[in-house]
Amino acid sequence: MTYLKSVSGYLPDNIVSNQYLSQFMDTSDEWIQARSGIKERRWLRKGNQVFRGMTNHEMVFNAAKEAINKAQLSLSDIDLIFYATITPDNEMPGSGVYLKKLLGMDQSVPVYEIRNQCSGFLYALQAARAFIENQRSANVLVVGAEIQSSGLDLSTSGRNTAVLFADGAGVAVLSGQSEDAHKLLALKLHSDGTFADKLGIKYPGYCRREIIRPADFDSASGEIYPYMDGKFVFKMASIKMPEIINEILSENNYKLEQLKLVIPHQANLRIIQMISASFGDKVKVFSNIQHYGNTTAASIPLALTEAEEQGMMQKGDLICLVSFGAGFSWGAALILW
């Protein structure tokens, strides 16, 4: 059995309001809130100022230290790391080895770089679970972290995605030890690659001879920025997230009425409201997207951290984490708190 010992998060101090964004693009607070529910978000980026700022792994460092302390463990107790991000410090080798350096970890601790977009944290949880239940690892750090702000087009042509995405980091400690911990009961993952072209970033990419071209930087084509078929993604998320919640409950012999809280990936408040509506508003569904935007792989651990801080889970509560994102890939996890 695998246990969640602790979870912690880090958010940049810089609060970016919808009004601030309207300086750069044709948008408004009303337009953004109507479409996404987002009022503000946290960015490391400061407008179009050129600088080298805090790194992905530096954000994680702050959250990791806290998560390890909360788990009442020491750094040397951690024997494995899963690092989920689509915005690493660099493409190769990624962010994990730099995190290890900053933490001062032993060389022998392996670190996996996971690239599973908004479902990255749940995929990393499943991988951690495999090592723990096979008794190959005792205590695993599971990271979800993103710096989305450096990859956004702040002009009007980029507003559909620029207003959504944000920065943050969440870290969980998973363990085979049950003391003062919450039971990870089940985890389910899916993908459907036929819709891989509905949400993502194109270049650099290896589909052609030049992995990146000067024309890719032209903001009119915007090939280096996120693109999204918003309506289709919304529709699929609204179907797949309730579907997988029902699937994981039924496969593990639980009824909907036993579910105390759903913590979904924070992509859009309207999707979160659709999830609640699909269950007849009988299940509490957590949201904090209003204040933090879509932090992709960091979204679920950040939400879980905040839900815990707000006292939304009591001992014995059944909670469900659920994700849906680019790929498409989606997943759900049941935790007995």
Add this chain to the structure above:
Amino acid sequence: MQNKNKAYLLALNAYGNQDLCPDCRINKHIPDNILPSQAAADCIKNSLENAGLQFSDIDFLISASSTPDFNNPGLSQSVLGKFEGVNIGAMEIRQSAAGFHYALELAANFVESGIYNSVLIVCTEFLARAFYSMKETHKIDAELKNAFDICADGVASCIVCNSQSLPGVRESTARFLIKERKIISNQDGAETFGTSVPSSSQFPRRITREDVINNLHLARIDKKNFVQKSKNSLINLIAEIPVSGCKHLILTAPLKDYLAEAGLSLVLNSSQGVIETSNDYAYRGSASQLIAVSDLLKESQFTAGDLLHTISLGAGINMGAARLEFIA
């Protein structure tokens, strides 16, 4: 307490469609009109067909690659998209040349723990493709040239499962028992091999036109420091996963003649000699290991009970080793 399930590796296939790359020892580049996802899908299709299996026999997919079709989503989903009606979980890992060992370790844990019964691994590297753009630009330094000289394209796949014979699998399918394995990440070598951009902490743009002109998006190897930082870790790895008794030893490093450079030629002494894949096959990242094993199988270089030792070193410095026993 060891889990009762064992993990087996079978249905190995490399290159994909033979037409893609008839002799990858000579040909470094998979043709331009072929996407990494298509090459990976073809390779998987051949893996499954040769073994008499279907996608419905597979519970999970792990893709190890540094070279996806697009920045994101990565190759794991693009590959699955080529197979109609397949909705299994598909995980994307980026571990450079150690990708095969990291995927193997993860797959074996899934199978031994019972979370999944069968996991498909695909390793896809189109490393030579990135360097085509160098012709158009300048700023080719020694570290960039180190990478350019050895990089090539390759793709390979296999299945890890909890039985030496999945229902329906052909008797003729080569299979190995995964006996021992280990992975480590030596962060002291993080700066010796890798790319600079795109970088999420570069504001306001992760990658600029100037970065591309200066080839900062391409991989560089600081040969001397890579060797120096990795060799002690390699010695420790071999101490845990010993070479003795192994008939074949396959080593993948992003350099030619890594063992000679590191002064380790005598340390690795298998009875049949050592295959350094960057010498014989060019450097094909995570695909290198299975490409070499595939060749040994085609040359009937295994009999039942033979031990195979595999080691890989990649950016990070991520490293892995495994001992496999040939069953049939």
